[in-house]
Amino acid sequence: IPDSYRDEVFRFVQGAVCPKEDIGRKVTAGGIIAISNWHVLSEEGEPLEDEEITAPGESADPKAVVQSILPLTPGTNQGNDLNVLNRRYERGGILSYLKDLPALMVFNDEAHHIHEFKREGEVTEVEWQKSLNLIADPKGRRFVQVDFSATPYNEVGTGRNSRKSYFPHIAVDFDLKTAMRTGLVKSLVLDKRSEIGALSHEELDFKADRDENGNPM
Template identity: 60%
Template sequence: MLPDRFPLAENLTLRYIDDAHALRAGAPNALIDNVTPITAELLRWWFQQDYCDVRPLNFHDGQRDAILAIIYAHEVLGSTSLLDLYQKVALDEMLEGGLLGEVSHARNAHPKYAAKMATGTGKTWVLNALLVWQYLNRMANPGDERFTSNFLIVAPGLIVYDRLLDSFQGKRNGGEQRNFETSDIYSQRELFVPDTYRQQVFGFLQSSIVTKSDIGNKVTGSGTVAITNWHLLAGVEDPLFLDDEDTEAPGQEIDARAAAASFIPLTPGTSTGNSLDVLDRRFRRGEALQWLVDLPDLLVFNDEAHHIHTLKKGQESSEVEWQKSLSEIASTKGHHFVQIDFSATPYNESGTGKNRGKKFFPHIVVDFDLKEAMGKGLVKALALDKR
């Protein structure tokens, strides 16, 4: 049984789990009956035992549950906001647990899902599968507002950013060129994509990947997959040797002098801190942000999402700079903006001293924790949360 602090995860699991077992056995089930033909084909391909038996690699149960929970919430239930999802599956828990204020906040006024998955359990493969699900449905049903072909994938630092490029573009061939055949989706194509759709998906990825330096500049065709670390849109310097364990969300107080300086036009000059590099970075941030704001629809995948949510100070909550940018991007799209967060530790810390505690994200729809992952032999070593 899932802990009661994750009411969405518990109640969604109860709704789809019987269908998941029937799906694996190839038996009729309500889940298949209530999704699009594209989604039905993908679910059979990914999870039906007949297909799984002829592949060397398959999704494990934690990955399966993350994929099914998000597809069920978004496509079957047609969730249009976090409040809407709670009203459909966890109304009593929302009212009794004091969640109404948080759930109905403006930053949650769009479809929003979080996958709590232990480190090392393959969150990127879940991300790949969900991207394929969204893209193929958008191409088959361009008028269906539940789907998009515009994606933004956000990494917590440069190391994870580079790993995401490896996953989608393939590894480098000794230089700057990447070999797409070493990408996750291509190298594991027997898992991710039915053969009927492979050329379509491969063509989309090869033509539509946009790296952080090209966001707002590169022209793509039937959609885009923009990959960045959050520093670009937060307007801060990229740490050169920073991994996801050491990333800290920017949230320091701004003094009066800095606030006043922000209203004065910037001119180059290292003595004032306005070097050409700084000015260029701020210009690129504004250019990229405006391009994302202007998109008609967008699905954002946040990898290691605990780095980019609200920063807790005592009992108060303030948005980090990237979260502010995310809210601005969402403001023009309504429910055409979708947010999917991945994290092993999806919580904010609140209070100080003896009153210090964890406040888990309210939009967790699946919980595949470290204990369960270790029990299935997926994780061999303990990973300590350094926060």
């Protein structure tokens, strides 16, 4: 970040970060940075069951009438717990909110989990990508999706015929060694405590780094 914009960017980040519970609720002046896992939209897009058509004048079932007005009602079981119903309602609100935004950029971590995969000739799209497609549809070029993955491919085939089918939208191949050296990913650490514990005092003394006076550093 250029020095001239650093303070402004940091102020925006501090005020705009929004946990998943506040998506669609938090009001900011210049946009939001929403952090969420895919589960927040996992129940979206489920097909509605076909409703039976009843003739006018037919005696109505009181339970059916109540359900038509209040399709979700609190009860004693876990599925109708008020907290569960509230979360389910908020999921619908989040999808609508994100869909109605004029512009959006999405960063997907571990993105190899969200893309369509092929199995026995059928292409299956996972739920998170379905939701992203719904959100992106009205935005056109004002929607950008950036995916990060250490394994940007699907395994196809079996046995000797198995191969890696790389995602077609790979833009940058950032090798692991460079990422570790620049501190962008976790560094590999080998646990050598058992090896060190097996060394004798003489060997440990020999391996110590010493100053010009022979004292361990």
